[in-house]
Amino acid sequence: MLWIALVNKTGTGLWMGVAALYFTLIAGLPFAEVGVLMGVSGAAGIAGSPLAGRIADRFPLTRILIAAQLQQAVALLALLTTHDFTLLLIYSAVGSLADRGSNVLTKLYAARISGAERVRYQAVQRTVSNAGWAIGGLAAAGALAVGTTHAYRLLLIGNALSYLVMTALTLRCTEPPSPSRVVAGSKDPEPDGLPSNPWRDRTYLLFTATETMLYLDDAVLQVGMPLWLVHATEAPHGLAPLLLVLNCVLVVFCQVPLARLAPTAGRARALLIPLAACFVAGCLAMSVSVRGGPLAAAAALVCATIALTFAEMLHATASWELSLSLAADDAQGAYLGVHGLSSAAQRSGGPLLVTAVIAAGAPAWPLLGLLVIATCAAQSRLVRHGLPRAALSDPPITLSEH
Template sequence: MSLSRRRSALYARIPGGADGRRMLWIALINKAGTGLWMGAAALYFTLVTGLSVAEVGLLLGVSGAVGIAGAPLAGHLADRFPVTRIIIGAQLQQAMALLALLTTDNFALLLLYSAVNSLADRGANVLTKLYAARIAGPERTTYQAVQRTVSNAGWAIGGLAGALALAVGTTHAYQALLIGNVVSFLVAAALTLRCAEPPSPSRLVTDSTAAAPVAPPSNPWRDRSYLLFTMTEAALFLDDAVLQVGIPLWIVHATDAPHGLAPLLMVLNCVLVVCCQVPLSRFGSTPERARALLVPLAACFVVGCAALTASTLGGTGLAVAALTLAAVALTFAEILHAIASWELSIALAPDDAQGAYLGVHGLSSSAQRSGGPLLVTAVIAAGPLAWPVLGAGVIVTVAAQSRLVRKRLIRRSPATDRAVAPRAT
C-alpha cells in the first residue's frame, strides 16, 4: 500500500467520523493560534502597553484565578444546552476579549479583558473534552490521545511562528501575533458551526407530556469520592509545573548545564508527546486499565525527581544527562497521567451529569496552574533533597487515588458498566 493510501486509511479510522476529524482540525488551528500569543503575552503587556513587571504578574495571576470558575460553569451549561453552541460561544468570547486588548493600555481594562479570556479558555478545555467523549463513544481514549497529539503539534507550529515574529520585536509584530490568535478562534468557530451535535446522555430534556416527574441529576459538589478524586488529580498534574517552570529554573540556579538546554528539553517534551501519546493510549482503554497506569506514572515521576537531584552532583556532562533523563521521565509521567485522567474522569461520572462532573474535574488542572509554580519554586529554594520528597508525595497521592478509584469502580452498575455516584439528598 502506498504512503498516501496508508495515510488515508489512518485518517478514516479516527473515531467520531467526519465531525471527529473536523474537531481535530479545530484543535490544530486553535492551539497554533494560542502558541502564537502565549509566548508573547507577557512581553506584549510590558513593551506595548507599558505595564510594569509587578502589574504583569498581578494581571496574569488574577486572570488565571478568575479562569478557574470557567470549568465548572461550562460543564454546568453543557448539561443543559447543545455543547457545540457553547463551544462556539467560548471561541467567540476569547476572540472578542483578545481583540479588546488592542484597544487600551489601561491596567483595569486589560485585567478585565484578560480575565474574560481566561474564563472562556478554561471552559473551552472542558467542553472539547466532553465533545470528544460524546462523539467517540467507547473509543474516547484513543480519540483524546489523537486530539492531544494534534494540539501539541499546533502549539509547536504556533510557537515557532511566534518566535520568528518576536525576533522582529516591533509593536506591530506583537500586535500581529495577537491578531493571529484572534483569527484562529474565528476560524475555529466557523468550523465548529459545521459540526453536528453529538448524542448527550446528560443533557436535560423537558417533556411536557411526561407523566412521571424527572429525578434531579447527580450533583458533583455533593459527591465526596469524586471531589476527593479531583483533589488527588491536582497533585498529579504537577508534572506540568515541574517541566515548564521547575526544570528551566533548576538549570539556571542549581546546575552546571548550559542555559540553552531548557528550550531544547521543551522541544523534546513536545516530540515525545506527539510520538507516544496515541500508541500508549491503548493501555488506558478501560477504567481498570487506566487505574493500572497509576503505578508506572508514579515510577516515572520518582525517576524524574531523582534525576533532578543527581543533576547537581557536579560536572556539565552529568548535569545535561541527568536533566535529559528527568525531562524524558516526567514527559512519560505526563503522557500516562493524561491517559488515565481522561478515562477515569469520564468513567467515574454518572451519565446524567457528565458536563457538571467534568467541570468539577477541570478544577484540578486549573488549581495546579495557580499553585503548581509556587510549590515547585519552594522545592527549588529548599534544595536538591526536596525533589525526592516531592516524589514521595506523588507516591502517596497515587496510592490514595488508586484505592479511591478501585472502591468506586466496585460500586459500578453492571447494567451500564459505569460508576454510579451517590445522589444528593
Template structure:
C-alpha cells in the same frame, strides 16, 4: 495486507476529524499569542512589570470559574452552541484590547477572555467523549498530539513576527489569534451535535451494586469525586516540574549548561508527539487506566531521583541525570493524561457529565497556581527534597487507585450505554 486509511483510524467520524482541526487551529493561535502577551502589554499598552504580573494573575484567577461554569451549562445546552459562543467571546475580548490602553479596561477584557478560554477546554473534552464513545482515550491522545503540533506551529510564527519587535507586529499577532477563533466558530457550525449519554437500566435480578445509594448528581456533593480531583491536582505536578522547576534547578543546583533547559523541553515535546497515541491503548478501559497508576508511580519516583542525582557534581553527570529525569517525567505526563481522561469520565454520572468534568478541570488550574510555589520550595530545600516529592507522588497514585476501585461500584461509561440525541 491492506492498510486502513488514516481518516478511518480517527474515532468520531467526520465531526471528530473536524474537531481535531479546530483544536489544531486553536493551539496554533494560542502559540502565536501566548509567547507575546507580556511584550504586547509592554510595548503597545505601555504597562510596567508589576502591572503586567497583576493583570495576568488576576485574569488567570478569574478564568478558573470558566471550567465549572462551562460544565454546568453543557448539561443544559447543546455543546456546539456553547463552543461557538465561547469562541466568539474569546475573539471579542481579545480584539477589545486593541481599543484601549486604560489599565482597568485591559484588566477587565483579559479577565472576560479567560473565562471562555478555560471553559472551551472542558467543552472540547466533553465533545470528544461523546463523539468518540468507547474510543475516547485514543481520540483524546490524538487531540493532544495535534495540539502539541499546533503549539509548535504557532510558536514558530510568533518567533518570526517577534524578530521585528514593533507595535504593529504585536498587534498583528493579537489579530491573528482572534481570527483563529472566528475560523473555529465557522468550522464548529458544520459539526453535528453529539448524542448525550444515558445509562442503561440495570437488568432484573440481583446486582452487586443494588445496596449502593444513588450517586449524587452534583460534583460538589460527591466527596469521592472531589478527593479524586484533589489527587489529580497533585498528579499534574509534572507540568510545573517541566515548566518551572527544570530551568531553576539547572541554574541553581547543577553544573549543566543553561541551554540544556530548552533542549530538554524539545525532547519532552517530541516524546509526547511520538508516544501519546500509541500508549493510549493501555488505558482504553477504566480498569486498565486504574492499573496504569502503578507504572505512573514508578515513573514519578525515577524522575525525581534523577533530578536529585543531577546535583551530585560535574556537567556530564548533570546532563545525563537531567535527561533521564525528563524522559521519565515525560512518560509520566503521557500516562497521567491517559489515566485522567478515562477515569474522570468513568466517575461522572451520565446525567451530570458536564458538571463533573467542569469540576475536574479545576485540578490542572489549581496545579498551575500552587505548583510553582511548592516546587520553588523543593528547589530551596536541596537534592533530598526530590525523593520526598517522588514518594509523595507515588503515595498519591496509590491513594488514587484505591479510591477509584472503591468508587467505581456504580456503572462506568466505559461499558456500552444507551444514548439519546439532544434537541
C-alpha cells in the same frame, strides 16, 4: 474537531509564550502588575470549568463552544485597545474564563462523539494539540527575533484570528448526543427528578483534589525545569527551550500508543503505578543534575524531561478514562466541569509549589516524588471504592478478538 484542536493550539502557541513580554514591553506595565494580572486572570478562569460543564448539560454543546470561542477572540482583540492596567486585567479575565470553559467543552465533545474509543480519541487530540503548540511556538520565536511592536501585535491578532477560524470549523461539526438530555427526556426519570450533582459526590470531589497534584508535571516542565536549569545547574541555558521541544515531540509520537494501555477503568487505575514511578525518576534526575559539569547536568535534565513527559502522558490517559468512568451519565458535563478545576487550580498553585522546591534545593525533589506516590495511592483507593467491581474488571475475551 481535530482540525479545531490544531488551530487552537497553534494560535495559543503564538501568544502564550510572549504574553508577559507584551504586557511589559508594549503595554508598559511594571513586573509586579504583570504578575497580578496573570495571576488574577488565571484565578478567574477557574470558574470557567464548572460553569461551562453545567451549561453543556442543558444546551447544545457546539453552540456553547462557539460562544466561548467568540468570547476569547473579542477579549484578545480588546487588549489592543488599551494600556490601562484595570482594563487589561478585565479583558484577560474574560478570556481566561472562556479558555477554561472551552477546555471542558472540547473534552465533553470528545467523550460524546467517540463513545467506546474515547481514550484513543483524546490521545489523538493531545497529539494534534502538541503539534499545534510546536508550530505556534516556532512562529512566535521568529517574531521575537524581530522584536518590534508590530510583531507582538501580529502574534496577538494571529491568536484572535485562530478563534474565528475555530468558530467557522465548529459550525460544521455535528452536535453529539447528550446522555444528560436523554436521561432528562426519558419516561423513567430519577425519583426526585433532579440530575446528579458532582458537588455532593464526595468520591468525585476527592478524586478531583488528587488530580490537582498529579497535574504537577506541567508546572515542573514549564516552570521548574528552566528555572532549575539556569539557577541550580551548569547545563547550557540554550538547552531549556530544547527540553520543551523534546516534551512536545515525545507526546506527538507516544501519546496514542500509550492510550491503548487504558481501554477500561481498571487498566487506567493500574497506570497510576508506572505514573508514580516515572514522576519519581524525573524528580531524582532533577536532584542529580546539580552534580558534575555541563554535560552531566544536561544528560540528567534530558532524562528528567523524558521521565516527566511519560508521567504526563500516563496521567493524561488514566485521568481521561477515570474522570468519565466516575461521572454520572445524567450530569456528565457538570462532572467534567468540576474535574476541570484540578488543572485550573494547578496552574495557579503549581508554580508556587515548584518554586518552593527549587528554593529548598536538590533534596526537595525526591520529597516531591514521595508526595506524588502518596497521591497515586490515595487516588487508586478512591477509584477502587468509587466504581463497581465490573467497571474495574477487564472485558472478557471472545474468539473474534484472537
